[in-house]
Amino acid sequence: MQTLTDLLKDPTIIKIMRTTLWIVIIGILIMFLRKLVKRRIADIAYRYKIQKMIEMVGIFLIVLIILLSFTLDNLKDYTVIIGLFTAGIAFTLQELILSVAGSFYIFALRVYKPGDRIEINGIKGDVIDxxxxxxxxxEMGEWVSSDNYSGRIVKISNAFVFKGPIKNYSMDFPFVWDELNIPITYESDVELAKKIILHVAIDHLSDYIENSKETWKEMVKRYYIEDATLDPTIAIKLTDNWIELNLRYITDYKRRRVTKHELFENIEKSILETKGKVSIASSTLQLLKFPLMDVRMKS
Structure with a gap:
């Protein structure tokens, strides 16, 4: 009992107990506020932001209490202690510090938010938390083609926002340019084929084109960027086997695969209605017969 009494009188033990008590109180307060926000705020996106803000403020307070508890009493050695402590923390917990700093950076500068489609550290997908x-x-891609979910949930350290590029498909301009190639035979009516493809593209993508033009005007005002062609365009390429018509168009970043499928389907139907004036080309192989040979056997 005497040893326990002496231990409880130790200033260092008192500091640790007091600091631990404050950490527990802050932890309980964070959980209480998160539950309160969950009950009171109906909007999911706004509720999510408030909960994350409470969590980050709580972590900041805990770190601040730990620093103040072990440095404030010895002001003479404050500089030395802080220097050694900072050096040790920076060396051993550099990834942790970068991750926490990255989370503040992400929220403060709106690098991306839940619901955005991004590509970071070679991984592409939709941000869910x-x-x-x-x-x-x-996650998207890997063994799955195009913009389909693979089914895997990937956790990436927030420190990666300082280490490489972040590709955001939905921030500021939620549209992407895409292309599809239609091969036609050399005997086809090229001008008719171009008219068919452009008509299908404009008819199918009219809503995207109008919406993207309004958004692009805001992009030009905000960033140092040249004006771009948002209407569908066609480029012709001659190959050894066929004429290739390259259609470039703009679409919603979430409907890239569906849009390409619908365009191909409607273009094929329109080409079939030309009754041979336009024909889709394919690779062909021509076999040449060998010349007749007269073989005579001598006995």
Missing amino acids: INSMYTTIM
């Missing part, structure tokens, strides 16, 4: 340490992504 951002916390103080990790960004959680519903």
Whole structure:
């Protein structure tokens, strides 16, 4: 009992107990506020932001309390202690510090937000969660073609926002340019083929074109960027086997695969209605017969 009493009188033990008590109180307060926000705020996006803000403020307070508890009493050695402590923390917890700093950076500068489609560290997908340490992504691609979910959920350290490029498909300009190639035979009516493809593209993409033009005007005002052609365009390429018509168009970043499928389907139907004036080309192989040979056998 005497040893326990002496231990409880130790200033260092008192500091640790007091600091631990404050950490527990802050942790309980964070959980209470998160539950309160969940009950009171109906809007999912706004509720998510408030909950993450509470979490980050709580972590900041905990770190601040730990620093103040072990440095404030010894003001003479304050510089030395802080220097050694900072050096040790920076060396051993550099990834953790970068991750926490990355989360503040992501929220403060709107690098991306939940619901955005991004590509970071070679991984592409939709952001489904951002916390103080990790960004959680519903992965796309890998063994699955085009913009389809693979089914895997990937957690990426927030520190990666300082280490490489972040490709955001939906921030400021939620449209992407895409292309499809239609091969036609050399015997086809090229001008008719161009008219068919452009008509289908404009008819199918009219809503995207109008919306993208309004958004692009805002982009030109905000960034140092040249004006771009948003209407569908066609470029012709001559190959050894066929004439290739390259259609370039703009579409919603979430409907790239569906748009390409619908364009191909409608273009094929329109070409079939020309009754041979335009024909889709394919690779062909021509077999040449060998010349007749007269073979005589001598006995």
